[in-house]
Amino acid sequence: MxxxxxxxxxxxxxxxxxxxxxxxxxxxxxxxxxxxxxxxxxxxxxxxxxxxxxxxxxxxxxxxxxxxxxxxQFNVYTALVFAGIWAVTVSIGYIGSCAVIWKRRAADNPVIYISALFAVPGFRNTLPGSPPYGCIFDILCTYFAIAVVLSFLVLVSVAYMKKAA
Known part of the structure; x- marks a missing residue:
């Protein structure tokens, strides 16, 4: 597996x-x-x-x-889940970069990042065959997505609290 x-x-x-x-x-x-x-x-x-x-x-x-x-057997749904997780990763990375790195917009409410953090493993668990964690699929996208979402969750939360203060 x-x-x-x-x-x-x-x-x-x-x-x-x-x-x-x-x-x-x-x-x-x-x-x-x-x-x-x-x-x-x-x-x-x-x-x-x-x-x-x-x-x-x-x-x-x-x-x-x-x-x-x-x-x-190759399953197209597996490829769609792979692309979907990467789409979430790129969009969260872009939204977080606009708020924290490039400062083009105000920091959003961190609930967006919390929901993405819970969405990635839930979406991954819909894979056919219910693979265990640690397979090549996780190494290529799931772990990286969780790391990106968690990083921007922390960075945007800090920026959001600074804005409120």
Whole structure:
């Protein structure tokens, strides 16, 4: 989940299929051909691919080595959330810069920045698949957005209190 939304997982397994009921009943074990199909995945946000692993993995006849590859489907909503968080970051940064750095306007009420501070994590939590905090998505936009909004919240609050005094 660290690379959300570009995460991919691979699992390698050995599968043995034969016709006898038990290896201890004295009957010969005949290998059976096997094919794997995922009919109905429980989560449709993922692409599943099963491939037979070739090479020196053949342990015995009838023993198959397979690799199951699971990859997240690209979702446009994830890109829209990414763009939305950056839009909030840029707009709060611009409004705060106009008031504090360039002094083009009077300092706004800090409630704008407080609402943006609560809006960013709430908007981020609408991502499909509910990724944990700390994934690549957060590193590229969420943490930076929270830092920018929090910085301008403090700077504008100080400027707002100076104006009132």
């Amino acid at each position: 660290a690379w959300y939304p570009f995460d991919m997982y691979e699992v390698r397994m050995f599968v043995l299929v034969n016709t006898s009921m038990s290896p201890f009943n004295g009957q010969p074990q005949d290998p059976v051909d096997v094919s794997f199909v995922i009919v109905t995945p429980s989560n449709f946000d993922w692409n599943y691919r099963i491939k037979e692993t070739y090479g020196d993995t053949a342990v015995a006849p009838g023993v198959y080595s397979i690799t199951v590859e699971i990859k997240r």
